[in-house]
Amino acid sequence: MRLWNKSVLLAISGGLDSMCMLHRFAKLNTYAAYVNHGIRQDAVKDAELIKKKCEEYGVPFYELFIDPKIFGSNFEAVAREARYNLLFELKNKLNADFLATAHHRDDQAETVFLRIARGTGLKGLRGILPERRDGVIRPMLELSKHDLLEYAKKNNIEWREDPTNTSPEHFRNRVRLQILPKMESSTVNSLARIAELSQRVYPKALKILDSYFNPFLVSPAEEVPVVLRHFYLPQGYGELFRMWLGNKGISWEATNEDAKLYEKLQKKGSFKFRLGKVYFERKKEDFSIVTVDL
DSSP, X not given: OTTTTSEEEEEOOSSHHHHHHHHHHTTSEEEEEEEXXXXXXXXXXXXXXXXXXXXXXXXXXXXXXXXXGGOOSOHHHHHHHHHHHHHHHXXXXXXXXXXXXXXXXXXXXXXXXXXXXXXXXXXXXXXXXXXXXXXXXXXXXXXXXXXXXXXXXXXXXXXXXXXXXXXXXXXXXXXXXXXXXXXXXXXXXXXXXXXXXXXXXXXXXXXXXXXXXXXXXXXXXXXXXXXXXXXXXXXXXXXXXXXXXXXXXXXXOOOTTHHHHHHHHTSOSOEEEEETTEEEEEETTEEEEEEOOO
């Protein structure tokens, strides 16, 4: 209901979930955008379907294009970043309040499963956030794939299937097509429930961490580099310290080198240490952390 007086840019792919979102929110102050990655010849048919429905609903439609030359070995990550960059550019141009994606409850369960498999922490267990600080919202997140199929059937909604979503080449697709369908529905719901609980617990945990670590701060909390004075890290606080730094904009890939850093932090001697793009240095009573470009 809070969207009635807001403008929303809908990210529409042509699939079931996004076409349901387009139908559901068409009467609001909305725009629709389709991002063409330039790798599928039949992508033009996706755009044609979305354009036809936007004309039918009276929703302004925009087709955005990504140069396929930018894609390397990590296609999924590069494509995601390029897609969001284009959508944010359009959102800002339209002066829209929100950018909406059509992630649903099954996507949430899939994301949490993948992150658990990769060894995530509390922050990762939050899964897909209903709303982000940058204005991205997921209004369909509480609906299951079954709910959307029923909605599409009831409202005669057309959609197109992306053939790349059925390729077993990507681990995410194997999870979606082979692993999650074999689980009990209660298990899948539990995965989504983990995300909901983590989203509630995470900010509370950060407040507790702030109460412990903030007294050591010399520089403002949001400033990089972060400087702490007379800082000593108790045994076992390493992951909590990393979680607190992540909220300050300092994060790095977990490696077995972390233990060496935490061991140094439990002593008072000066040292220099680097983990990925994060540089740590202690001189006398000051401990500095900064993200660097390698």
